[in-house]
Amino acid sequence: MCGIAGLIHRNGSGNIGQEMTQMLQSLKHRGPDSTGYAINGTPGRNEHIMRFKVAEQEDMAKSFDIIDEVKRRRAKVEERLATLGVQIIDKEDVTEYAFRYRIQYDGDMKKLADYVEDVEGTEILSMGNALELIKDLGDAARVAEQYDLRKFKGTHGIGHTRMATESDVDIRSAHPYWAYPYNDIAVVHNGQLTNYWMMRREFERRGHRFMSNCDSELLAVYTAYNLEHGATLEDSLRQSIQDIDGVFTYLVSTKDSLGMAKDTMAAKPMVLYESDDLVALASEEVAIRSVIPHEIDTWDPYDEEVRVWRA
């Protein structure tokens, strides 16, 4: 089933970590397998935030050697960053297997991503000037606690609670997906894409990488491809309704925008609240009401509806 949510403050930043946690926790019944956030904080000057993992959560309980293996993989990642001339400003051990590095790098982002992800078990979860992508197994309360997200300030964010149907219960298959190799772009999706394999093969022939077998990852790759070829976010969202088969409602966050698209059958739910200060979207109104407790006017966007809001 899955639940998705998005929030954008239109006049400055807010308590986006706490707000997204409340929204996603109230959607727990739509999918308790994993929870993910893509939240946009305050952009740093001339620096990037790289969030990556070198193992799955479940790997940590499988082997006596995994701790040493994680250390070895992490050292290898740092060695490769150094080779590319990346300057690490600071490092944060968020969990035993997932890390947050502030880095300075002016080179080719695709080259960096490909080189780092070539290390066994390594996946860059997000890269950006403001974007921080966090995903792990369990509900929103657990993930927020684990990654200390409730204090996070920012302008906008999207999130996902997953009920695994098409692929495994692991971090690799959890949403959001970073739009590799583009800074600050992430996607969450509710639905099933029926031409996934066909389109995936097409994108793989063009050199794009897929880290999972989750159909939703296609939307991130698709968005990245369109933006690379000069499309605006709105263009890409609109074109996706023609190009992608299946049932879907999905959200995209960029450095300064939040976008939404709904398929031609309007088969997946979305409730929208829009005011001068705040826009909130979710699979169910109960998620919006978790951050706006008083009575509000909400509505369902219609089929083939595309919307983009700026922070």
Added chain:
Amino acid sequence: MAGLTTTKQAHVSHDMGMHTEALRGKTQQRFFDVTEEAGGYSYPDALDVDFNKRAELDCEKLDSKQINAQLRDLMKRGYGTIVLQNPGSKHSLAVGILNRLNLYIEGSCGYFAVGLLDGPNVKIKGRVGWACGENMLSGTILIEKNAGSQFGAALRGGDIVCKGSVGSRTGIDQKGGNIIVGGDTGSFSGFMMQRGRMVICGNAGKNLGDSMYDGTIYLGGEARSLGVDAVPGEMTDLDREWLTRKLKLYGLYPAQGLGHFKKIVAGKQLWNYDNLEPGEKKLVL
């Protein structure tokens, strides 16, 4: 029209595009009537409530199961007018009520609100999520704001009214009763409609009335497209009288009158059934 007697009522129904299917064999049809004159209660175990006994229930700290259990308990104790406060968009509120009741919900509801009703009169001050009023047999539901998709799905009787706009697939599989929308409705509204009437005061999305078997749709605005086998019908005086009465009843009668309303009915070109039940067919063969 085979199988129906040629009474005045049958002609009237036929003129409005209703009740034109042949009723034969094992087909059963029950009409529920909860008017005072008819005695009211459709079920032998329906709760005997007193409309003058009023209770208020604060839902803020209760979950859906607790709210529904307390609602049932209040009805057992004879309360016939119940107000739900702070519903907080929770799901499946006030479902499966099979007796008369005046129910006021002072806020918004989530999915499957007031489904499976038979008899109550419900007023909702806020918005409702997907599948509000699903499978209602009789009663009225009046919503002040907007509604989600599958509004009045599989409705069998009664009136379900949304003063705002509603989502997609409004009245999917409608089998009776009346769905009235003050604003716009989304795509595939009236999909596989089999009986009853739907009024859309605003615009409709694509494929309005797709694969409808029977029933009537009245449209005040424009439809992006008509669905397969949905065709324009001719508005009669009877249609206008009925629309006037219903829209005035719910405060939705347009200032400019009804001149702009169009009627949409089933073309009945998709029907590929014969009139025989399987058992009957065996006898013939």
